[in-house]
Amino acid sequence: MALVATVGLWLLYMTTVVVTLSRGDALTDTWHLIGTVVFLVSVAALTFSSSMYLLARVGALPRMAAHRRARRADIDERFDRDDLRVLALLPSYGEDPAYVRMALWSVALQEVPDLRVVLLLDDPPSDDPEIVDRLARTRAIIDEISLELSGPLELAREAFERTGTDSVTEARSAVAAAYHMASWWVRSRADVEPRDGHVETFFAESVLESLADELGAMAAALDEADDDGDQALSPARVRSLAHRLVRIFSAEVTVFERKRFREPSHEPTKAANLNAYLALVGGVHELHDLDGVPHTLDVPSCDAVITLDADSILLPEYAARLVYALEQPGNERVGIIQTPYSAYRGRRSSLERLAGATTDVQHIVHQGLTAFDATFWVGANAVIRWALLEDLRTVEAVDGRDVVRFIRGRTVIEDTESSIDVIADGWTLVNYPERLSYSSTPPDFGTLAVQRRRWANGGLLVLSALWRTAVARRAAGHPMRLSEILLRANYLGSIAWVTAALIILLTVVPLNGELVSVTLMVMALPYFIEMAHDLRVLGYRRRDIFGVYGLNLLLVAVNIAGTAGSIAQAFTGQRVAFARTPKQGDRTPAGALLIAAPLIIAGGAVVVAVRSIQGGSWIAAAFAVFTAVCVGEALIRLIGMRAAVSDLWNGWLEWIWVPTDRRPAAAADTTVPAWRRVLDDGLIEPVSA
Structure with missing residues (x-):
């Protein structure tokens, strides 16, 4: 109903405007005509994107309501065959060891057969003591996990061996005791975990304590199991447990x-880091370190690959449920299955909470995308079928040597870009309808700006690939559905055209009585009402919809910068450098322009409000005042006046600052020993470029 109402109101609005203008002399005024067309196109762009959100909900809500969890016994029965090999890859570059440790523990405790977890540490060798210490602490996590797991693993194996020799009663008691010990072990680890922040608390409670509760419940159930009767546990079930x-x-x-090592590509991207290791899977390789010393690496083959970001955490059932779903009949052509990450609970600031709200709402959107076969890979975590990676495998010559690629790296959104390659090869992607993975939300506006600018960059470039794929599939006789094309196009390009449309509606085109009407305002209500409802269901407040609107207005300049990067890459062919989201340290400065932009938007809205009041357009004035209030409130609440003033002041200083040239008046004589030049001229610092 919300979708039909939005489209119907848009058609009514467009018809009303066209009929009204055609009766007057507005069409004879060229500039007025151009302004009107631009305004109407902007309204159409915003209506299209809001309609795509509502369409996604049409697919998502029934899909989530119909979802039924697989029974644990069925999962155990499938995994008991031991014919699956799972590889988990965690790429890391410059990450806080504390985050890496939690991510590694969360994936190491996943319950799948033959699990091999590899930390892809991508920091280059360095002599910096701080970096050396951080890398040493990160590498030590591997030994910590391996050592800690050895104890409960030995107890579990002893219990498993007894199921083959003892009676059913004795075996069941041994397995129950092993579950009790395992539960105690995991809970004792949770008790000593630091809980300094909401992420650490989430890891201790939702990963460790949750697993301890599960193991404890299994132990209690085994204790209560009856020895005889129709409900008695069979020897096979005891062995399976x-x-x-x-x-x-x-x-x-x-x-x-x-x-x-010398042989792998050193291209500075996450995709290249993953590709370098994937190229080694299933073979024995001799690699030479930077000193030329050879090293032999024997990398086992696998059936599925789990990818996980260093700032993400998997819940204990993540791999079990997704790998099991991947193995179900009818899913043979599912290449990627995932649960798009949610935001950690217990966020500390208003910005984190609202940014987390936008992330959580996207979980619903992604379920809708799957309902219409329009799923995109969200790179924070996923389970990838190895057969798909083999299909995506390409080899290209780079600097005179062959480089194997599985995941594209032409843009900074390599996951989104690779999604088009997946569907082009006849595979599908699926979003599993449960929340089983979580990731960090930026704690301040500067950090959020880095993340969202990266997200805004590349979508326009991938649109052309989507179009080529749609044409190719139509020619092959299995065309995409219109709903899939529209949803995919909106996912890739909405940041660009929604941002442009907002700017036009708020500042560029005067909001006069001819273009602003009650119909235009009512047109947006279904979108806002349904999103407010979704926020409430997700554990937020309905009125947070106004905060989300204000946050989106704060990000207008960020989205413009990301879109401009896409356009620049389209013309120059030069890939935009990947900007890693800061995970630690003090507040990240946002930059003066990103603070000035919302101030300009608020000021423009005030000007429009005044002009609208003078022209008697009260609806336009009300919308402009509402926008100005939302921007101002977001600036104060989400950025903070002190931080905003600091970023503006620092931006001013950086603009007017002129570095001092400390070179000597005459060129240094290179024949003079260095020690004499220091004594005669002093220490000469390099000049800033």
Whole structure:
């Protein structure tokens, strides 16, 4: 109903405007005509994107309501065959070891057969003491996890062995005791975990304590199981439960650092980091370190690959449920299955909470995309079928040597870009209808700006690939549905055209009585009402919809910068450098322009409000005042006046600052020993470019 109402109101509005203008002399005024057309196109762009959100909900809500969890017994039965090999890859560059540790623990405790976890540490060798210390602490995590897991793994294996020799009663008691010990072990780890922040608390409670509760419940159920009767546990089921406990603690954890070797590509992207290791899977390779010393690497083959960002955390059932779903009949052509990440609970600031709200709402959108076969890979985490990676495998010559690629790296949104390659090869992507993964939300506006600018960059470039794929599939006789094309196009390009449309509606085109009407205002209500409802369902407040609107206005300049990067890459062919989202330290400065932009928007809205009041257009004035209030409130609440003034002042200083040239008046005589030049001229610092 919301979707039909939005489209119907838009058609009514467009018809009303066209009929009204055609009766007057507005069409004879060229500039007025151009302004009107631009305004109407902007309204159409905003209506299209809001309609795509509502369409996604049409697919998402029934899909989530119909979802039924697979039974644990069925999952155990499938995994008992031990014919699956799972590789988990965690790429890391310049990450806080505390975040890496939590991410590694969360994936090491996943319950799948033959799990191999590899930390892809991508920091280049360095002599900086601070970097050396950070890398040493990161590498030490591998030994910590391997050592800690050895204890409960030994107990689990002993219980499993007893299921083959003892009676059913004795075996069940042994397995129950092993579950009790495992639960105690995991809970004791949770008790000593630091809980300094909401992420640490989430890890301790939602990963460790949750797993301890599960193991404890299994132990209690085994204690209560009756020895006889129709409900008695069979020897096979007891053995299966023991096998499950072994799987939980049997992960092999290791580290690979491609930049310590000569042969892998050293291209500075996450895609290249993943590709470098994927190219080694299933073979024995001799790699030479930077000193020329050879090293032999034997990398086992696998059936599925889990990818996980260093600032993400998987809930204990993540891999079990997704790998099991991937193995179900009818899913043979599902290449990627994922649960798009949610924001950590217990966020500390208003900005984190609202930014987290936009992330959580996207979970609903992604479920709708799957309902219409329009899923995109969200790179924070996923389970990828190895057969798909083999299909995506390409080899290209770079600087005279062959480089194997599985994941494209032409843009900074390599996951979104690779999604088009996946569907072009006849595979599908699926969003699993549960929240099983979580990731960090930027704590301040400067950090959020870095993240969202990266997200805004590249979508326009991928649109052309989507169009080529749609044409190719139509020619092959299995065309995309219109709903899939529209949803995919909106996912890729909405940041660009919605941002442009907002600017036009708020500042560029005068909001006069001819273009602003009650119909135009009512047209937006279904979108806002439904999103407010979704926020409430997700645990937020309905009125947070106004905060989300204000946050989006704060990000207008960020989105413009990201879109401009896409356009620049389209013309120059030069890939925009990847900007890593800061994960630690003090507040990240946003930059003067990003603070000035919302001030300009608020000022423009005030001007429009005044002009609208003078022209008697009260509806336009009300909308402009509402916008100005939302921007001002967001600036004060989400950025903070002190931080905003600081960023503006620092931006001013950077603009007027002229570095001092400390070179000597005459060129230094290179024949003079360095020690004499220091004594005669002093220490000469390099001049800033």
